[in-house]
Amino acid sequence: MCRERISRSRSGTVETVAFTSLRLKRRFDTEAWIEFGRGPLFRLCFALLVLGLIRILALTWAGIFDVYRHSPDKILPWKEITKKTLAWLIPVRKLWTARPVYSAISFLFHLGLILTPLFLASHNLLWQKGVGFSLPSLPQRVANILTLLVVGAALSIFFGRVLYPAARAISRAQDYLWPLLLAVPFATGYVASNPVISPRTYELMMLLHVYAGDLILVMIPFTKLAHCVLAPLSQLVTHLAWKFPAGAGDRVAETLGYAAMPTWLPQARLRARPEAPNPEQGQVIQK
Amino acid sequence: MDRVRRLKLLLWMPVGLGFAVTVDRFFFGLGAATHLSDATPWGLWIGFDVMSGVALAAGGFVLTATVYIFRLERFHSIVRPAVLTAFLGYVAVVAGLLFDLGLPWHIWHLIIYWNPHSPLFEVGWCVMLYLTVLTLEFFPVPAEDVSSLARVRRFLVKMRIPLVILGIALSTLHQSSLGSLFLIMPYRLYPLWYSPILPVLFFISAIALGLMMAIFESHFTAYFYRRKPETAVLASLASAARWVLILYLVVRFSDLAARGQLHDLVGSAWQVKMFWFEIVVAGLLPVVLFSISKFNRRPGWQWGTAAVGVGGIVLDRVNVGGLIDLSRGAALYLPSWQEIVTSLAIVAGAVLVFLFIIEHFRVWEERPVDPKADPKRLPELNPVGETWLGAPVIAARIKYSLAFVLAAALAFSFLANPKVEATGIVPVPAHRARGDVGKLPGISSRVSFNSSLTPSPSPASGRGGTAKRWVRAKRQKATAIPAGVLYLDGDLTGWGVTFYHQREVERNGGEKSCAICHHMNMPHDQNSGCYECHRDMYQPTDAFRHNWHASRSGANLACIQCHEAGYPRTSAQVKPCTDCHKDMIPPGATIQVSSENLVDASGEIRRLITPGSVVKINTYTAVSYVDAMHELCVGCHAQVAEREKKPEVAQCAECHKGKLNYSDTVNLLYQRTAVAGRRVVMPPPPASPGGAAMKP
Structure with missing residues (x-):
């Protein structure tokens, strides 16, 4: 403090700024930490992401094969599974079914979440610099819009969870956390790449951006975010689970009073709930 | 099986590290992954993986000779593991060699393009042929479980004696030709190691190493599978190893005396100390410990002594392979961490395959069975101690794959970030004479x-x-x-x-x-x-020097003096040079x-x-x-x-x-x-x- 005052009195503010930044640099070298975050730490997280996803996918397949091998009832409605899987993967029709607003927001959220990090021009520059090849780049304006959409959608999803009692009832702590955490690199990245907003915070924003991004990458294969590779298997796993042990699904349906409706019937027909359970009818359909 | 499970978890980690280094080595080349150079083209991979791998596999031919040629039937129980060790040792050698070769996809060249003057040619052919022989020798074991292979199996069992003889011949050639490789460099190798009879020394030490490796491997599996070690059988192997080691020491020192190098045994150079350390570890200590019957009757001592001896002879190979020349060349070579990790990974991978084969085929009289893997057994749920990850098989694959992934990611993060893009041809401007x-x-x-x-x-x-x-x-x-x-x-x-x-x-x-x-x-x-x-x-x-024409210190032309205004300024829309240069x-x-x-x-x-x-x-x-x-x-x-x-x-x-x-x-x-x-x-x-x- 003492030296600061002296330098100010001697030659104005310029030296003071230089002096303070020098002192800050000694305390916490933001540049170096950012470099670490997108150098070795990024490689660690990215390798964990890729290998971890391959691992979880392989383990899931291995589990599926185990269950299928040990199940005495090997008849699965493959056509139905394929149709449902594709319907969920390409959510054009699913978008306007039960909760159109939520579905639309979720769709936009996913769109930005996948497209922006992969096709952002600045990220592609990093790829080019690091490994020598890169993906095609999004125009900056499109990337900006997508980023804002992701942040907005994340906030909407978060408040949707908080405000709706039905959603709150089935939410865990991590379910509240995820949309917020996912929005962090997008919000900080937006601020950092648009210095008009706040030119002074560039380093801080970049630091948060890089480390939040790394954290998310490393969390993907070990948390529910792994649905990015496991989602296509969910229909298969669900149907398989009804078969193990054999006839389990029918017994559950019987207990619930749905004996007439075999478990693999399409959703639309299940919704037409029969007035009274009729076990005979169920057997007829099964034949 | 608890010990094996822990061992496997431990072994999957170097395999994961090795995976990352493998990607590094095969994508970015030897320069990115090793400290090898033109001055030191052979490093740890040759000294440890190839030369020691071959030596460690010597147990195969020694024990097949003992059992099938000399008919010493009491060693029959350890012949299958020994052949398996030799087989995997050679596979590891080939794997290590593929890492070390600059152009590994040219490895088939020595089959077509013969250079019979080269010891490497002999080594290459011996590895190929002996690996084939070992495959044929071991194949009856996995073939036991497949009924459709019964005829092949019967044929191979009939062919056993010729195969064993072929194997012994090839091993003799091969173990010694690794020594011949170094005959070419008498001035590079330190005089305490260099010898015109290096091939003979390599062969004798390989026999001793093979015997000790069989002891080590038998105790190793006995410990990890909680079996009763075959101490009595192994004790007679140990006493045989002792005699071979004594012969090795005698030959080695007589050779030094005959070459007049005895004065080199005293000195302050670190190579001299290394020589004595090697002699003690690879020769004297095992000889002494194997001779004292009190120690030789105890499994722990037997195992420890065999481990010491094996380590000593491996050290000898590494020394000859380059360690001893560290400071003699122009450049100091120290293996990079990637080289060390790769060597570990290859060994770990070989051990994992060994354990897999032991558990799945009849290498022993009876396969080791995991008591927890009994399908009728109810799961033990211990809510305090650990999470129940499922049946042993499922728990194993969850844990091992996690160890692999974590280790691989860690290695990836340590790998330097080499650029794959070329910088192009470096421009070398020409200057006036x-x-x-x-x-x-x-x-x-x-x-x-x-x-x-x-x-x-x-x-x-x-x-x-x-x-x-x-x-x-x-x-x-x-x-x-x-x-x-x-x-x-x-x-x-x-x-x-x-x-x-x-x-x-x-x-x-x-x-x-x-x-x-x-x-x-x-x-x-x-x-x-x-x-x-x-x-x-x-x-x-x-x-045509564009920049000179545009420069103020050059022709000082404005753009539109050559390029037509309103058009893209390319070489297509430009007025011809002869407009100005009439004599051109x-x-x-x-x-x-x-x-x-x-x-x-x-x-x-x-x-x-x-x-x-x-x-x-x-x-x-x-x-x-x-x-x-x-x-x-x-x-x-x-x-x-x-x-x-x-x-x-x-x-x-x-x-x-x-x-x-x-x-x-x-x-x-x-x-x-x-x-x-x-x-x-x-x-x-x-x-x-x-x-x-x-x-x-």
């Missing part, structure tokens, strides 16, 4: 001094006024390169050709001779040097070469172009400086050589006489340093601000 063409007969009015050699007023060349310094530098240079002589080293490295310019002018007819070598079709061409168009040593360049031959034109300039006084044709022929000037792309010089000089020289019957005139050494260190002006010295980054004895950099003008 050094020297002074002097006063040329008959053309004094047109040719001035070689202007780049006119030294800039440089404060570094001494004290005094500007004019004085200029004269001094001029005089210095004039004594250095005689007038009328040029030294052509376009990249200014000193490796060049002395060109007697004045002599050539005189020979070829004065003023008329210019066009023999010089194009004279550049605008205002009077004394343009070759370097002005052939601007790069090794790459073609465009004779435009690209695309054809010219008829007049005979006038091409024929000298004696009527001999000097250029390769026949007079009167039609030549098309395609582009103004100039070939590289080196190509231009060679075409120009060698063309004439070849003609002269033929005409005068002097073949040496056209040979390289006629002109390329080596490196000449002409004393240069300070200016050129700076240029040279900047260009080549070579070590040039530099005058101290100028202290005065005038020095800025001297930078190239």
